[in-house]
Amino acid sequence: MSDDVKKSCGCGDCGCGTAAGRLPQSAPRRGFMVKLGAGLLGVGGLLTAIPIVGYIVGPATKRFSNVWVELGSVALFPAGQTRFATFLNPIRQPTDGDSAKTACWVRCIDTAKYQVFAINCAHLGCPVRWFAQSKLFMCPCHGGVYYQDGSRAAGPPPRGLFEYKWKVEGGKLLIDAGRLPGLEESV
Amino acid sequence: MSFLKASLAWIEERTGAMAFIAPLLFHHVPRNAKWWYVFGSATLMFFTIQIVTGVCLATVYAPSAAQAWESLNYIDNEVPMGWMLRALHGWSSNAMVVMMAIHMLQVFLHASYKYPRELNWITGVFLLLTVLALAFTGQVMRWDQDAYWGLGIGAAIADRIPVFGDQVRAMLLGGPIIGGETLNRFYALHVFVLPGAAIALVGLHMVLIIKNGISEMPKPGAVVVPSTYRKEFEERMHTDGVPFMPDAAQRDMVFCGVCLIGLFALAAISGPIGPGGMPDPTLINTNPRPDYPFMWLFGAVSLLPPASETAIMLIAPAIGVLLLLAIPFFSNSGERAPSKRPAMVLLAVVTVMAIAALTWEGTTSPWSPVMDGWSSLPTPAKFTRGRTPLEMQGAVVFQYAQCRNCHALDGQGGRRGPELDAVATRLSYDQLVRQVQQGGGNMPAYGKNLDSAQTAAVVAFLATLHPSNEPDSMIPGAQLPIPTGSAAAH
Numbered sequence: 001m002s003d004d005v006k007k008s009c010g011c012g013d014c015g016c017g018t019a020a021g022r023l024p025q026s027a028p029r030r031g032f033m034v035k036l037g038a039g040l041l042g043v044g045g046l047l048t049a050i051p052i053v054g055y056i057v058g059p060a061t062k063r064f065s066n067v068w069v070e071l072g073s074v075a076l077f078p079a080g081q082t083r084f085a086t087f088l089n090p091i092r093q094p095t096d097g098d099s100a101k102t103a104c105w106v107r108c109i110d111t112a113k114y115q116v117f118a119i120n121c122a123h124l125g126c127p128v129r130w131f132a133q134s135k136l137f138m139c140p141c142h143g144g145v146y147y148q149d150g151s152r153a154a155g156p157p158p159r160g161l162f163e164y165k166w167k168v169e170g171g172k173l174l175i176d177a178g179r180l181p182g183l184e185e186s187v
Numbered sequence: 188m189s190f191l192k193a194s195l196a197w198i199e200e201r202t203g204a205m206a207f208i209a210p211l212l213f214h215h216v217p218r219n220a221k222w223w224y225v226f227g228s229a230t231l232m233f234f235t236i237q238i239v240t241g242v243c244l245a246t247v248y249a250p251s252a253a254q255a256w257e258s259l260n261y262i263d264n265e266v267p268m269g270w271m272l273r274a275l276h277g278w279s280s281n282a283m284v285v286m287m288a289i290h291m292l293q294v295f296l297h298a299s300y301k302y303p304r305e306l307n308w309i310t311g312v313f314l315l316l317t318v319l320a321l322a323f324t325g326q327v328m329r330w331d332q333d334a335y336w337g338l339g340i341g342a343a344i345a346d347r348i349p350v351f352g353d354q355v356r357a358m359l360l361g362g363p364i365i366g367g368e369t370l371n372r373f374y375a376l377h378v379f380v381l382p383g384a385a386i387a388l389v390g391l392h393m394v395l396i397i398k399n400g401i402s403e404m405p406k407p408g409a410v411v412v413p414s415t416y417r418k419e420f421e422e423r424m425h426t427d428g429v430p431f432m433p434d435a436a437q438r439d440m441v442f443c444g445v446c447l448i449g450l451f452a453l454a455a456i457s458g459p460i461g462p463g464g465m466p467d468p469t470l471i472n473t474n475p476r477p478d479y480p481f482m483w484l485f486g487a488v489s490l491l492p493p494a495s496e497t498a499i500m501l502i503a504p505a506i507g508v509l510l511l512l513a514i515p516f517f518s519n520s521g522e523r524a525p526s527k528r529p530a531m532v533l534l535a536v537v538t539v540m541a542i543a544a545l546t547w548e549g550t551t552s553p554w555s556p557v558m559d560g561w562s563s564l565p566t567p568a569k570f571t572r573g574r575t576p577l578e579m580q581g582a583v584v585f586q587y588a589q590c591r592n593c594h595a596l597d598g599q600g601g602r603r604g605p606e607l608d609a610v611a612t613r614l615s616y617d618q619l620v621r622q623v624q625q626g627g628g629n630m631p632a633y634g635k636n637l638d639s640a641q642t643a644a645v646v647a648f649l650a651t652l653h654p655s656n657e658p659d660s661m662i663p664g665a666q667l668p669i670p671t672g673s674a675a676a677h
């Protein structure tokens with residue numbers, strides 16, 4: 001291919017610019033068009049990226065605050081005992097199905113004195129189980145054990161069980177719940 | 188026939204398809220490759236099965252947290268051949284991971300990653316990551332208890348990332364809890380993003396194979412010299428190579444055929460994998476375990492020392508991947524024969540053994556209490572015979588206070604703590620009391636949780652656990668058996 005064909009055609013090797021009989025564009029104009037195209041695409045791309053990225057990282061930027069949820073009448077939680085309780089997570093989507101259900105352990109130390117523990121082990125979140133006979137919570141995953149007051153007894157957990165804030169209103173026990181408990185913050 | 192030929196020629200003239208495919212099919216490969224090189228093809232075959240069965244399953248599966256589990260049961264029980272499709276998809280996934288690991292091991296042992304095939308290796312590492320990600324997201328698709336709590340573990344690990352833990356966790360879960368958006372996020376990854384990435388990477392991997400040729404079997408002394416390798420390799424292929432089709436492809440075909448029949452048999456006999464218990468987080472009688480490809484990770488996480496586990500969990504995977512990617516840059520010339528690279532062979536052997544050992548540990552998970560050991564395991568009769576009432580009472584306390592969840596008797600029970608069949612030979616009476624009351628090691632202190640009568644009873648029982656030719660645990664200094672002693676009784 002001759003040099004002047006290469007020069008006159010944008011694609012460099014097919015010679016289409018001359019074959020189609022079009023007038024060769026001048027070099028500066030072609031450079032301008034490429035820059036304009038790249039600029040337009042860049043701006044358009046950035047604009048389009050805003051909603052896409054926002055959509056994907058949305059959950060990370062959205063703040064959820066906990067809500068007071070009812071666990072039931074205080075009569076369900078007799079003094080000196082630790083009982084299993086469930087509630088529907090206040091922060092939920094229509095598509096959550098059963099996964100919006102949440103469990104917790106309610107310890108009634110004495111009348112109107114409670115401790116409400118998250119079901120999630122403070123190690124890696126597995127569901128801990130209460131054993132009333134030995135007064136221990138045990139975790140099925142890696143053998144974490146907690147005492148009845150939620151403090152760490154043995155195994156890998158770095159701390160005691162997560163506790164919910166609670167209050168009693170009109171004979172009902174309420175807890176401040178929502179987010180999946182985690183190390184970064186206590187519930 | 189001439190019509191067929193004419194039609195083919197007509198198509199060829201307009202598409203150039205054969206001109207494109209023929210070099211791929213008939214390119215020359217080393218004569219001596221034999222059976223070593225079939226594993227990559229088998230991996231690709233399993234991947235194809237995954238795509239076909241995956242698309243089929245997607246026609247019925249409901250990617251919604253509210254319905255996914257039910258739709259899987261529907262596929263298993265109601266849809267014609269549904270159970271078999273799920274079985275094929277599940278077992279082929281495991282098979283693909285295994286085949287890929289073998290393929291990688293072979294490439295590593297033969298140092299096929301050396302010049303000019305560094306990028307073959309690197310695209311392979313990304314394929315490995317993609318396939319593992321597919322396996323993990325696939326486990327989430329089952330949306331059963333294992334999937335739910337497995338996500339919980341993933342969320343808890345993400346939560347430990349310094350500063351951004353919260354945000355990363357929210358990104359992973361798609362919200363503040365494990366719920367509808369979590370499943371849909373993983374669904375989008377599992378059926379769009381990751382398969383797309385895998386297909387693109389497989390394409391790249393293939394282009395590189397064609398471009399760089401299939402490496403020869405390593406021979407001691409046949410060193411790779413980057414400046415001359417390509418020219419010499421091409422010459423050797425020209426003079427001594429054999430066409431891929433049929434010389435090498437025939438072995439691929441035989442091996443893949445055997446694999447495919449094996450997969451069919453495995454799927455037909457074993458049936459679909461899961462789904463396990465329904466994904467209701469209030470059903471806490473569960474024992475979450477990952478799928479086999481991740482069992483070794485589960486084992487590793489469980490065995491890490493708690494003090495450093497956060498750092499290791501967060502950093503070790505990144506270091507591992509970087510090391511894999513770096514291999515061809517550290518050694519891209521020289522000897523390829525395993526006999527000349529003993530350190531590398533040792534590294535491979537140690538890695539394989541470590542993964543095997545961790546998989547075994549993960550599967551048996553001796554660190555997990557047997558949650559129903561206390562209520563479901565009988566007290567071995569030999570440990571009750573001839574015991575005093577107090578000792579018998581102690582045996583009851585031993586079961587009742589969940590000791591059995593972590594301690595085995597006669598081989599049955601938890602493995603979290605030591606088996607106690609002969610504990611009286613190791614601990615004196617006082618040491619037994621102290622261990623029960625104060626705990627220590629991995630044992631909680633039972634002092635607050637047992638009253639003194641219960642403690643006395645359980646220690647009296649433990650003091651009798653020894654081989655019949657040895658005495659009960661003594662009170663130190665006393666020459667007599669403990670006061671409640673059973674020596675007189677047996």
Ligand code: FES
Binds near residue numbers: 123124155
């Ligand atoms: S999650 Fe409970 S001990 Fe690891």
